[in-house]
Amino acid sequence: MKYQRPKGTADILPDEAANWSYVESVAKELFAKYRFQEIRTPMFENFEVFSRSAGDTSDIVTKEMYDFHDKGDRHITLRPEGTAGVVRAFVENKLYGPEQIKPVKLYYMGPMFRYERPQSGRLREFHQIGVEAFGSESANLDVEVIAMGIHLLQKLGLKNLKLVINSLGDQETRAAYRKALIDYLEPHFDELSDDSKERLHRNPLRVLDSKDKNDQKLVANAPSILDYLTPESQQHFSTVKQLLEDLNIPYEVDASMVRGLDYYNHTIFEIMAHDKVLGEGDVTVCAGGRYNGLVEELGGPQTPGIGFGLGVERLLLLMQAQQVALPETNALDVYVVGIGQETKAETLKLVEAVRQAGYSADQDYLDRKPKAQFKTANRLNAKVVMTVGAEELAQQVVNLKVMATGVEQQVALEDVYQNFPKLLANFLKQ
Structure with a gap:
């Protein structure tokens, strides 16, 4: 099914x-x-x-x-x-x-x-x-x-x-207008739609709102409620x-x-x-x-x-x-690329640290090669890519890259964990 x-x-x-x-x-x-x-x-x-x-x-x-x-x-x-x-x-x-x-x-x-x-x-x-x-x-x-x-x-x-x-x-207006509208429509009763016939004496204003084309022609010259306002x-x-x-x-x-x-x-x-x-x-x-x-x-x-x-x-x-321009939502600030199985724990720690600092972050979950990860970061319009491999892990550093300009910089892992907002602001100014 x-x-x-x-x-x-x-x-x-x-x-x-x-x-x-x-x-x-x-x-x-x-x-x-x-x-x-x-x-x-x-x-x-x-x-x-x-x-x-x-x-x-x-x-x-x-x-x-x-x-x-x-x-x-x-x-x-x-x-x-x-x-x-x-x-x-x-x-x-x-x-x-x-x-x-x-x-x-x-x-x-x-x-x-x-x-x-x-x-x-x-x-x-x-x-x-x-x-x-x-x-x-x-x-x-x-x-x-x-x-x-x-x-x-x-x-x-x-x-x-x-x-x-x-x-x-x-209420006084409605009562007077109700009578005037019934008096106007009653001579046309047989021409009204079935719905309007049923509504005429119960609530004649509903006839004015009819979608039936013939009803609309009949009410075109009906009295105006504005003439009955108190x-x-x-x-x-x-x-x-x-x-x-x-x-x-x-x-x-x-x-x-x-x-x-x-x-x-x-x-x-x-x-x-x-x-x-x-x-x-x-x-x-x-x-x-x-x-x-x-x-x-x-x-x-x-x-x-x-x-x-x-x-x-x-x-x-x-x-x-009308082609109203809608603001971009769920923009990606940082994509973390992990190279090698030994970086899995560190990439998870990094994306969580970036999120805790108030930014959006994502990483690879499919064990893909670095080239595929960079391609994903590009498709997601990530502002910054953060890369960590076995060598960076040994040196306790990560590589940062601004995707729009290609500017790169190596920074200490400790700086990412301790003061990422300031680090990112300074990096983006370059």
Whole structure:
């Protein structure tokens, strides 16, 4: 039997994993500057965590979730997104308590799971980096989160980015708009897709997010939610737009954008990139928004929240397409060449000494001839080769060679063991 990875998954091989680590390290460094702290939640949750938060009419709940009953007959779901699990942890661990400094700023990284048709940058097991901030309704926080998402993508070297924003308003806004949208769509009921027919009276905003081409034509002239914003919602959205302008962050308003999850309200946004590697037109790389009722929905006190998520696979594809230069990782400082069986113990001691001094080091493990060892050192782009044979061992010395210049020098073994950093620095200056 030939064993293969499950459809919709991928093996992240060492060369690729280095790029993943780089993206994660850049994100962690940036999030720390904005005072966000890491949180790690389980990869599976109770089904209701997602069905209550994402909405029972969303594609995630109705079509895409990996859910099953475990041996205790508990209804379990592999997490399809990160926000609901973080909110559940926020509530369960009482991170809303009076001792917590508000807003509580959290970030997460890890795998998510959705049963959908695999395509470029979108697998059934995919990885997200996301942030969540709880405890403030301030438009300043909305803009800070948006700015942080843009800043992250720019730090990773991406170009041709576009910010699109909208407001979904408050509950009063949603109620008024819901009625207007149903009134507009009901005369076209027979023309709607089966999914949209089912959603029309349960959650008509889902029709705006339909991927069906005929549905998209029908909603093209639908009422705009921006015309139904309450004065408070209008003020919040106006402040967000003004603050973006104050930060010189260009944006577009798309009144038809609703996002794919039911918990959003007020500000929502998508950061898009234009690149054919992800398909025709503008493709979303990072997206999020405000969800002021989600904490209460999952059993906590009234607590506003806002966040974003981005897919790492899609991000790396885009970085590759835009030829972003990634830093060299796992560079080899020293390769130790041992000549003869009697040097085996000394070569092991040398590589360990170099590592203990804070440098990377490697050696031959296959009993190869010196020429083959030098060839390997060259293939590995070793900065320095350290050679020891029977004669050097007798004299308690080693030979150093800078591979880039060919400069060589013989040094005492004791100097390697006692003060390698200084020895190497002086040698490389020659």
